[in-house]
Amino acid sequence: MADTHSHSHSDHGHADGEFSHPMPVWMLLAVFFALLGLTFLTVFQAQFDLGSLEIVFSLIIASIKAGLVIAFFMHLVWDKPLNAIAIFSSLIFVALFLGFTLMDAQQYNERLIMDPKNEILENSTPKARLIKASE
Template identity: 35%
Template sequence: MENHNDSHIVPFKTYGIILAVLIVLTLISVAVTQIDLASLTVFTAILLASIKSGIVLVYFMHLKFDNLMMKIFVTAVFVLVALVMVVTFLDYNYR
């Protein structure tokens, strides 16, 4: 049957590990931004947030177990959004 949803069942343990990793990354980003790294602070915070969002997308939002089309679809949109942001900030930086 086409209707049957026989997609990959992710074990609870995987989600537990992912949650632990995400919490650790959160605490790292809090710790890192408390020490003064000047201009690197913003970069580090955004980088850690991007890594965290990547983990949420791949595991919690199930992208790892989705078909290739979905993977390409979502990656393309996120890359596009990131590009729009980067281009805007480049524009502001070099005016």
């Protein structure tokens, strides 16, 4: 078990074979109230018009909240590094997926003409037609 059982959290001073590390209550409460505060902040900032920055702000706040949940409630801070690698690699692959798809869609957006006008007038079920502008 030499390499599979390395006690990555041995700095917490547990006896051998002891691998649980209960979180102190004050820490749980502190994280909860921080999360609550950030929720109020994000609702509050939604009242103001920040233009295109608005989505950036709300995503930053959401990411801080998500980070708090992952780090403390999910105790990733004390966890084996492999679990952190797993979760962060998943975010990288999500970014890859979204990035490529969005990059592509943004490019061919210009070739899309959404003109459901005629169909609406005819049968009131809107249709969009894909017309390649280049053709």
